Amino acid sequence: MAEETHNRLDGRAEAVVQAGRIGELHQHLHGAPPAAPPVPFQLPPALGHFEDRRAEQETIERATGAREGRAGPLVVALTGIGGIGKTALGFQVARTLSERFPDGVLYVDLDDLRRDGTVELADAVGELLTGLGVAPDWLEPSFAGRSKQYWTRTRDKRLIVVVDNARYGGEAAPLLPASAGSLAIVTSQGVLYDLDGVAAVEVPVNPLAVDDAVRLLGHIVDDPRFSAEPEAVVELARTCGGLPAALQVAGQWVRKYRRRSLSRLVAELTEELHERGIPVVEAVWDAAYAGLGQRTARLYRLLPQYPAPVITAPAAAALLGTGPVGAGDALEELETAGLLESRPEGHRMHDLLRGHADRRARQADPEGTDRAAARRGLIRWYRRQAARADHLAAGPRMTFADVVPPLGDVPDIDFTGKAQALRWLESQRLALYGCVRLAFDSGRYEDAWALCEPLWTHFLDHRHYADVMDAFRTGVAAADRLEQLPAMVRMRCQLARPLWEQERYDEAEELLRQAVGASGALGESTGETKLKASAVEFSGLLKSARRDWAGAAADFEASRRIHERIGNAYGVLLQTYLLGRTALNRGDAGAAVALLAEAHGMAGAQGRERMTARSGFELARALRGAGRAAEAGGLMRAALESARARGSAFDEVRVLNELAALAAESGDAGDPAGAEEAEAYREAARSLALRSGALPPSPDGSPPPDGQSS
Structure with missing residues (x-):
């Protein structure tokens, strides 16, 4: 179902408690003010050596x-x-x-x-x-x-x-x-x-002059040979062509061979350069590569297969097929050799060195066997970790990919809970999305679409549209290659959502037309029947986005009937909630109250805290629309307390705006304090929204053009 896995790192699974009928609304407006965000400083730590330029x-x-x-x-x-x-x-x-x-x-x-x-x-x-x-x-x-x-x-x-x-x-x-x-x-x-x-x-920014390059080498390596053999230092600097990326590697290479004279080292490098006729910096990198241990040299050759700019020790272990200690040691050796740069989030390889590593890999592994095995291990490891993180974050939900078993010596990430799982998904998003493309390009079509399943949870909290649309387009293509019908339906539904959120409605509609059509060929198992209902629900959500309320209601009702037929209580609850919200959007407050009250009761009975909160808030809106302000006020008051307890500024603003509407209606009914109270709520909402990053309202008071306030 489309919305069953919308998890939040800020803990939006708290319950909203209905406070009963309240005759007057006395609401304390001044919750704890949000802490001012720290002044950003997004640069990595300074290099230990930098030639001033x-x-x-x-x-x-x-x-x-x-x-x-x-x-x-x-x-x-x-x-x-x-x-x-x-x-x-x-x-x-x-x-x-x-x-x-x-x-x-x-x-x-x-x-x-x-x-x-x-x-x-x-x-x-x-x-x-x-x-x-x-x-x-x-x-x-x-x-x-x-x-x-x-x-x-x-x-x-x-x-x-x-x-x-x-x-x-x-x-x-x-x-x-x-x-x-x-x-x-x-x-x-x-x-x-x-x-x-x-x-x-x-x-x-030009190549460093020889004198500047010599000074940079001196910063990289504090070595008495530099003073004793100045001509050799100048020759080494010339060999590096004034490129800091080459000088960094050359300096570390000199440091490694402290017992050899600098003149001898440079002579060996120059001789190789002349005999093989290779580019100057290639000789420098070859010399550094030749000094690596066997495992480290293999990792260096495999790093170009990694589909993200920064790699961590666990991911390096997956590439190597070994434990994290050995992978960490290899990363450290590459950093010591100047072939990797250390960042707080992991290790990064310069693009020029990535090209060199790829050339060495093709030389050592002309058939590509080792690289293919490393890709397979990496993809399978990320697929397994993402599925584990998704299960922790979203709980049991509708998925169709098999569970990947443990990968031998490569350990799993030790997730301590939902929050860490969600943080891991975000920190590894470039690698995860990259692995979808890597799997498809490697002909691993099942891995490609299966990786998309846990990425759905991540997308619902982090709208990286380019990543998700590329990944789910790839997932659609992979499912089609395998003619895996449930995946073909699911991938189309999930691709449709980011498309309609970007207002690409026609593309989303065509995908859902295909998904609903294909769902007719699904079997009668519980999972496949739920998928049929989900495809119809997605169709209704698209119609809601296009404000086709009648069409949306028809789809949600059709989806509810399917869930009723198979006894899926949560599916019935969700479609009832969506029907109630649709009735509210159509202006039918009476129908909305009945449906949302039913959904609210079902959510409480099923112990669905998050759905209890969502349905309670929407029920309060419907009650206000039906003129039952006292009942609405009780729910809204509880909702505001819940939002503040969770530190959710977004929910707090929504509730404050609804409280403002309630107070304004009280003022219209003759309560002199109502208008003043309404303005106080509106100002609190406006101030909090602007501090949180919302666009200011239009001069006429209308919400931002993208519906941010909805």
């Missing part, structure tokens, strides 16, 4: 001092080839200038969000908004809505925004903050000619 920094320093006449933020474009140190320079500048920008430093890497060469800009803006303290509940669904939120949140701010790995100006422009007092640092391999209407300060 003084000329580039002075250029940026001069530009930041020239503010007169600028309408928008200062944009600094750092351009240069891969491995040249653009990102490190951007980070260094942001750290140096951060005290001048007291509202924080934001960072987004567009390559992390790139799918088939294209960045979903709504997701990029969403990441920046999250950094600014906007909770997932308050993120607008559309790119236009999120852009307005971003402009609102950055207006009059003094921020630094670092946009890494832009390929076109059109990717960077929507991510620029709205205030002239902010600084945007954009890195790109080429000049961003299409930054339309934006005056950018172009700062080319």
Whole structure:
């Protein structure tokens, strides 16, 4: 069923208790004010060594001092080839200038969000908004809505925004903050000619001069041989071509062989370079690779198979098919060799080194057997962990994929509870979504669609639309390849929802037409019958999104009859709730009260705390519409207490707005305090919503265009 697994990390499974009939509404408005979000600082820890690039920094320093006449933020474009140190320079500048920008430093890497060469800009803006303290509940669904939120949140701010790995100006422009007092640092391999209407300060980042490269080597390695053999140091710096990515590896390689003379090491490197005719930096990386232990060298070769930018020790263990201790040791050895960069969230490999590792893998494993086995182990491990996390977060629900058994020596993640399971799904989302595509491209079609099942729970709490639409399109294609009928129906239903939330109604409608049609060929087992009912329910939800209330009600009623036939009490409860909400949307308060009261009673009897809360709130709205304000007030009062107890600002705002409507009706009925109380509720809701990141209402008082307040 479409909504049975909508879990929240903020604990939205609390019950709303009906307080009975209350003649007067005395509501304390001043709950504990939400804590102000911390000032964001989204840069990784500073490198232990950085060559100053003084000329580039002075250029940026001069530009930041020239503010007169600028309408928008200062944009600094750092351009240069891969491995040249653009990102490190951007980070260094942001750290140096951060005290001048007291509202924080934001960072987004567009390559992390790139799918088939294209960045979903709504997701990029969403990441920046999250950094600014906007909770997932308050993120607008559309790119236009999120852009307005971003402009609102950055207006009059003094921020630094670092946009890494832009390929076109059109990717960077929507991510620029709205205030002239902010600084945007954009890195790109080429000049961003299409930054339309934006005056950018172009700062080319060139290879380090030999003297600078020698100094950087000295920062990386504190070695007496550098003073004793200065000519050898200069030759090593030249060999690295002025690329910091190569100098980092070369420095660690020199450190490893402390007993050999520097001249001998450089001579060996130069001889290999001349004999094999390979590119200069390739020789440096080959030398570092040759010094790795057997297990570490294998992990290095396998890392290009990993479908996300940052890898953790458990995922590395899945690639290797070993325990986490051995994988952790291998990651540490690669970091020591300069072949991986350590980040708080895991280890990251530079794109240039990823290419080198892939070349070494093809050389060592020309048939691709080892790489295929590693992909299989990784995909199966992520499928198993995601299913375990989903079960903890959502509980038993309708799924059709078999459970993956334990994977030999590779241990499971030790989830301690629902909250940790949900955090793991979010922290690993790039790898999880990447594994869907990796499985499909590897011909592992069952794994591809099965991975989508636990991603449904994650999507309901985190609207990463580009990821989820790509994954579920892949899931549809994988199910079709296998002609796995339940998966074909389920994947189409689940893809339809993000499509209609993006207002792509026609595409969603066609998918659901196919799903409902195909569901007719399903068997009569309980699971398949539930799936038939679910497909009809999804059709009703789409019609609700299009405000076709009559069509939606017909679908929910049809779905309820199916659940009644098989004795599925929760299915009957959910469809009754949806019918009551639809009646309320149609303006039929009497029917809504009857249906929602029935749903509320069933939810309590079944011990469904979350559905008790949802149905109680909607019942209160229906009671108000039916003129039974005292009963509505009791439910609303309990709902407000529950929302505040859970720290859910989103629910609190909804309840405050409903309480305002109740109080206003009391004022219209002659209670002089009603109008004043209504305005107090409205102001409390408005203030809390704006602090949480909502768009301000339109001048006429209407809600934001994307329906954020609904």
